[in-house]
Amino acid sequence: MKHKKYIALASSIILLSPFAGGFQAQADTLDELNSEKLHLEEKSQEIQNKINQKEDSLNSLENEKRNLENNVQELQNNIDELLLDLEAQEEALDEIEERIDALQDRIEALEIIIEQRTEKLNNQARVIQTQASLTDVVSIVASAESLTDLVGKVTTVNHLLVANKEIVTQQENDKKEVEDSKQLVEEEKVAAEELKQQIIVSKNNIVAQQNELNHQIALVLENTQLTKAEKKDLEATQSDVLAQAQIIGEDIATEEQRIESERLEKERIAQEKAAAEQAEIAAREQASGNLVASVDSASAPTSSTPEVSVGGFINPASGYISSPFGMRLHPIDGTYRLHGGIDFAGSGAIVAAKEGTVEVATFSPSWGYHVVINHGTINGNNVKTLYAHMTPSLSVAPGQSVSQGQQLGIMGTTGESTGVHLHLEVYENGVRIDPLNYFSL
Numbered sequence: 001m002k003h004k005k006y007i008a009l010a011s012s013i014i015l016l017s018p019f020a021g022g023f024q025a026q027a028d029t030l031d032e033l034n035s036e037k038l039h040l041e042e043k044s045q046e047i048q049n050k051i052n053q054k055e056d057s058l059n060s061l062e063n064e065k066r067n068l069e070n071n072v073q074e075l076q077n078n079i080d081e082l083l084l085d086l087e088a089q090e091e092a093l094d095e096i097e098e099r100i101d102a103l104q105d106r107i108e109a110l111e112i113i114i115e116q117r118t119e120k121l122n123n124q125a126r127v128i129q130t131q132a133s134l135t136d137v138v139s140i141v142a143s144a145e146s147l148t149d150l151v152g153k154v155t156t157v158n159h160l161l162v163a164n165k166e167i168v169t170q171q172e173n174d175k176k177e178v179e180d181s182k183q184l185v186e187e188e189k190v191a192a193e194e195l196k197q198q199i200i201v202s203k204n205n206i207v208a209q210q211n212e213l214n215h216q217i218a219l220v221l222e223n224t225q226l227t228k229a230e231k232k233d234l235e236a237t238q239s240d241v242l243a244q245a246q247i248i249g250e251d252i253a254t255e256e257q258r259i260e261s262e263r264l265e266k267e268r269i270a271q272e273k274a275a276a277e278q279a280e281i282a283a284r285e286q287a288s289g290n291l292v293a294s295v296d297s298a299s300a301p302t303s304s305t306p307e308v309s310v311g312g313f314i315n316p317a318s319g320y321i322s323s324p325f326g327m328r329l330h331p332i333d334g335t336y337r338l339h340g341g342i343d344f345a346g347s348g349a350i351v352a353a354k355e356g357t358v359e360v361a362t363f364s365p366s367w368g369y370h371v372v373i374n375h376g377t378i379n380g381n382n383v384k385t386l387y388a389h390m391t392p393s394l395s396v397a398p399g400q401s402v403s404q405g406q407q408l409g410i411m412g413t414t415g416e417s418t419g420v421h422l423h424l425e426v427y428e429n430g431v432r433i434d435p436l437n438y439f440s441l
Helices: 002-016 019-131 134-142 148-288 289-305
Strands: 320-325 324-328 336-339 342-345 349-351 355-364 369-379 382-389 409-412 421-430 431-433
Touching: 019 148, 019 355, 019 431, 148 342, 369 409
Parallel strands: none
Antiparallel strands: 320 342, 324 336, 342 421, 349 409, 355 369, 369 382, 382 421, 421 431
C-alpha cells in the first residue's frame, strides 16, 4: 500500500509539474522502491542465514539424539546389572538376618539351659556344704558289707562326681558357645549394615542413571522442539518478507514501464517539436531568402553552452576545488591513503560532465547518494564518472540516457562526508585516474 501511494504521488507530480520535474519525481520513486526491495532481499537473506543456522542446530541435535538412543541400550544394561546386584545383595542380607535370628534363638535357649544348670549346681553345692562331711564318707565305707559293696558304693560316688563334672564342663562349653554366638551375631550385624549401605548405594546409582538418561532425553527433545519452532517462525517471517519483496518488484516493473513509456513519449514530442521548428525555420528562410538569419539561428544556441575541456567534459558543479586527487590524510578515519577523486566545495545542482548512460543511481554507506555514468569508449578507453555525496533527491535512474549538462542531483553531505561537497571520480577501464586528465579545472 505504501508503494502504491508513492506511485500515486509521483503521478500527481507529473500532472502538475513541467516534464523534467515529473521525470525527477519518477526517478525518486523508483529509487526508493529499488532501495526498499534491496532492503527486503537483504533481510530475507539474513533470515535465510538464521534458518540455515537453525537447520544446522537441528541436524546436530538429531545426531546427538541418535547417539543418545544408541547409548540407551548400554545404559539400560548397566541399570539391569545394578538391579541384579541389588537383588543378590538383598538376598544375602536376608540370609544374614536369618542367621542372626537363628543365633539369637540358640543363645536364648542356651542361656535358659545354663541358668537351669547353674541353679542345680548351686543347690548341690549348698547341700554338700551343709550336709556332707568326712564322717559321711567314713560311714559309707563302714557300712559296706563287703569289698564288692564298698567298691560299688565308691563307684556310685565317683559316678556322681563325674556326672557333676560333666555338667560343669557342658555348662562351660555352653557359655563359651553363647559368647561365640554373640560375637558372631555382632559380626553378622556389621556385615548386614555394610550390605544395607551397599544396597542404598546401588539404589541411588540406579536412580541417578535413570535421572541422567531422562534429563538428556528431555533436554534434546526440548531443544529440538524449540529449534523447530524457531525455524518455523523464521520461515514464516521470510515468507512475509519475500511476499513484500515480490509486491515491490511488481511495483518496480510497473514503474519502470511507465517511466520508459513517458521517456519515449518525451522523445517523440521533442522530435516533433524539433521537426516543427526546423520546418518553420526552413519556411522563413525560403520566404525571405536571407541565409544570414539561418546562420544566426544556428549559432545562437552555442552562446549558452558551458565551456568544454580538451577531453570534451564540462565542470559538473560550481564551487572551488577543496581537495585534489592524490595521497592525503583521510578526514574521517585519520589514515593516510589515496583520495581517488576531486572534491568541489559549494552548493547547488550537479550535472553530467558528458553524455552517457546511467549505470548506478543509489545509496551506499561510503558514497551516500551517488550516480555513475558510463560515457562509452573515449580514445580507446571505457570512461565512467562518479558523482558522490548528493542529497536524496536524485534526478536520474539506472539505464537512463543523459545528455551533457543534464542535472543528476543536488550537492549534499550524505555517506562518509564532513560537509556539503561533490566528490568526482573518473575511471578508465575500471581504474580510478586523476580527473584532470579529462577536465580543464
